[in-house]
Amino acid sequence: MSEGKGFGAIRVIRENNMEEAKRLQKLPTYVFALLDKLKAAERAKGLDLIDLTIGSPNIMPPKEVCDALVSSLKDPKNHRYSSFEGDPEFKKAIVSWCKRKYKIDIKPDETVTLLGSKEGLIHFAFAYLNEGDTVLVPSPAYPAHFRGPILAGAEPYILPTIEKDGFIPDLDIIDESIAQKAKMLIISYPTNPTAATAPRKFFEKAVKFAKKHDLILIHDFAYAEIYFDNEKPISCLSIPGAKDVCIEFHSLSKTFGMAGWRLGFAVGNPKLIASLRKIKTNLDYGPFGAIVKASIAALNISDEYLDNMRNAYQKRRDLMVDALNQMGWKIEKPKATFYIWIPVPSGFDAMSFVNHLLQKTGVVVSPGVGFGDLGEGYVRIALVEEDDRIKEAISRMKKAGIKYNG
Ligand SMILES: Cc1ncc(COP(=O)(O)O)c(C=O)c1O
Structure with a gap:
């Protein structure tokens, strides 16, 4: 750095240093x-x-949740750093929510609390992807599904989805060599932006496909509760054996009108969950404790x-x-x-x-x-x-x- 002659040379070096990392470019x-x-x-x-x-929903969170936040604010414990392991009471609430809503059996150590599911999705990519890895991503998609892998150095391999096929990718036409090379498959139903839903048989196929090709299966379930005409979307983890390969991302943002609160969670395969917790341990201290306490009230809400x-x-x-x-x-x-x-x-x-x-x-x-x-x-x-x-x-x-x- 100091070899440069005069301020001009230093400025050149500094300008180069100001170049954004390739992953951003x-x-x-x-x-x-x-x-x-x-x-x-x-x-x-x-x-x-x-x-x-x-x-970004404009429907207010439940009154009980806002009240719980106000009273949680008065508890000095909630103003300290949260524990890396997550609040045991919140984990219990996740376990019973998952059982009540999606009939899936989750253990407390198969959960990780997130600063919103977007944060979890991106950091999960960093926890598992290496430079040059391939990730299968249906398109059109929520941007984090392809931007996360790109940030982590991987290459998204686009699975085109079209209206005629209900915006569901045809896993049967993926070239064998691509499927073998890929490390992850990211799905999300109900889907943003197309509003498509997927039947149980698609989830069965996705789990089978992931197992056959040794893929990590990510299911982004942010819109789990926003459905109509009693056609309730299913959790990918309700497919027998899914937990061997799958991590599922949940969000309180859409369900409870809590987008600004930044609270979500992931559940599923304990090894995948542990790695997500491991990377997060190095990055953040988890959500504000008062928000976590209030979110327990959300997960216990009446129908x-x-x-x-x-x-x-x-x-x-x-x-x-x-x-x-x-x-x-x-x-x-x-x-x-x-x-x-x-x-x-x-x-x-x-x-x-x-x-x-x-x-x-x-x-x-x-x-x-x-x-x-x-x-x-x-x-x-x-x-x-x-x-x-x-x-x-x-x-x-x-x-x-x-x-x-x-
Ligand atoms: C499919 C999908 N996943 C995740 C998110 C992010 O949600 P969160 O607020 O939990 O980060 C969104 C937000 O629009 C979304 O559409």
Whole structure:
């Protein structure tokens, strides 16, 4: 460093040092960051935006949970570092939630508490992937499913999913050499962004496939509780033998309207769980103790809160899908999640339609390309505003003559 002559040389060296790590440079553009800039510019002009971009629920957490947080705040113990092993009471609540909701048997040491499932998904990639490893990832997908492996130095191998096949990848057509080389398969049903669900037989197939090819099977179950018409999604761990290969990620963000709290957990194969805990031990001290205590109240909640939450999203889904169909789209009502995934009218690509809608109506939706190249030609509508705002969005779209023309 000191060989450089004068300040100019030092500046050159420093500028090189300021180059981001290759793992960051390899990431595809984060479309949502661009979208954020676009939204900020429009807001600065005084436009009343109806923001249906990010899947950040506006439904309040249960009152019992907020009350539990307030009282947990008064306990001095909760202000100290949390234990690396996790709160035993919270682990007990996870075990009984998993049994009650998904009929799966989880032991306390088969759980790990997370700062949201996104954190867990990314750090799991770092716990298991080496430079050049291959990860099988369906697409379009929640960005962390491919960005996590890229950050960890691995190569996502895209499994294309299309509407005709219910956005479920065909595992039978994966080249044998790719399947043998791969280290992980990441699935997530109900799915963000397409709102697709998967039947038990897909999970059976995924478990069999993972076992045959010695793969780690990740199931991201963030939308486990957001389903309609009594078609309850299943846990991958309910497939016999799944625990030999599978780790499943759960989130309180969507289920209990707690996205800002940052709390999730993973359950499943004890070795996979232990490695995730091991990497996290080196990175963080776990969530704020008061939040963990309050989250116990969430996992013990009565079904009434969850039924009301589902009814609220179902009502919004019906409002939006019916309106879109009046505008020329031909969309089936999604069976789960609070998303609607729609093709863009001809003459647009995903980003230009997002822009057009924003300029004409002040309604903002997510461009499908943010979820991978296969999302081009689609946008995702997140129903995370109250009914009156959804109605307002619909009315603005109709007034602006937005329609689907194939
Ligand atoms: C499929 C999926 N997994 C995980 C997450 C992240 O959730 P959390 O808030 O638990 O980090 C999201 C958030 O949108 C998601 O859509």
